[in-house]
Amino acid sequence: MTTDLMTADAPLYPEVKPDSVWAKTIFTPTYDPMEFVKTNFMIQAKNTKVVPFRPFRTQSLFESRLGLSNVTVKPRQVGMSSITLALMTAVSVTTPNIASLVITHRDDTTETMRDTLRNFVKWLNEYHGMGIVIGKDNSDAMEIVNTNSWFFFGSSTAPGVGRSRTIHMLLGSELAHWQGPDPGKELGGMTESMPDNGLIFLESTPNGAEGPFYKIYNSDADYTKHFFPWFIEPSRRIALHGHELTLTPQEQMLVTMHNLSHEQIAWRRWKWKKLEAEGMYFPQEYPEDDQSCFIAGLRSVFPAERMIQFMNYARVAMYADYPVPGDPWDPGGVLRVWEEPKPNARYVLAGDVGGGHVEGDLSYLIVRDAATGDHVASLFGHWTPERFADESVAVALKYNMGLLCHESNGLGIGTVNRCTNVLKYPNYYYELRGESRGATKPKPEDWQAGFNVSPVSRARNFSKVLDETTNGRFRSHDENLIRQMTAARYERVRISGGWGDKITLPQHVHDDGFMSYAQSCMLMEQPVIGPEQRALPRQAM
Incomplete structure (x- = not known):
């Protein structure tokens, strides 16, 4: 015998509480979704058995703290995606005309979530005889016939998903790992398809202090922020049978700050070693605070401890000499100054050239x-390449006619x-190219203005940045630059028949500040140029 949830004469389950987030949504569910989940839902346990859905402590805390828009630093092994999908299913099978969108970073992950939704419905029918009918069911959509509700599916690799329909609930999973040139723009297209009182769930494991996930979590935007450190779950401990550990200073700090037991520290040590052997990094997978987790990573180029120090060292600029407006199509930018030019001091200025439009990379100049x-000033904005030249020269003249250089590729x-x-500009950088490179008597025509960026020169300059950070010579207050550095990763590539590491940044992360700083490392090695030489072309020096 089946139960028709939409036509029952009396309420079968608790109704939505007036002060809950569910009462604020545009679709106000028929029943309290969490109570419906706890009463009816089944889930597949790690031993493959289908068991009643009994929420973890983290899952219950998450639901109790929900807002209309939510962003969650996703801890491992506590089923954050499962509880979100369960709540969305509970709404969709009991409330008419709900449209939900599920987006992940990869097609296979989206398919896994679709399977989870289908299983929830299957077990509601098998164990509780609810008679829920699934109509259309493919990789793009799944229909709940009884309520005329729909789930739509997609991945970040397919641009424009979700723009053509009104969405009531959105799950954007692993946002920090979304592919494509502009994940933030794709997310914006989805959220703009929703009413103001729709329900948004954004979740991800961290992936550097850059990108839309990091920015949303650390912004003043109207999102409810959820962070659950690993030690919230009571099961994460190893029995020591009365023995005590000899704690490291970091472990002692955790014990003191969070009142942890030695049994919890024992679990932490065990899990850390296990993850390390599997090529993962404990602070990223099981975060302990909601800042260092964005910086941590086993394949990170720059050590997390260093980057945390740099982020703490970053400070507000002494002043912003700009903003300088651009042309009607050119939004302009800003100059941030941490130290005024000193008389007779020599400065170098390195620039990475952007496209001059709002959605592209910034043009970035580091002084x-x-x-x-010392990094004393940063100029950045969405100027046209020619306007960026004007602003760069103005800053270079301010800083004692410093040695100025921009990349000469593409827009540069x-x-x-x-x-x-x-x-x-008289003190511009020239380099030898062509046959004269390394020659004792170079040809005058082989002196070319600007810095030619190639895979070899890029790798060489990246390694100079790493050397500065390792040896304590990196001194910058520029938070934009430091955030970009946290996203730098080693990528395994084939080199001369073998394997090696290449420093890369994710496709969606702007690298303008990082590239400018890397080029400045090259300029730091150039010979001192006296005032009498500044009037001469570089090739004459």
């Missing part, structure tokens, strides 16, 4: 004291050409 290596050609041929 460093050539003697101390316009910036380099304007600096040298139009503005005729």
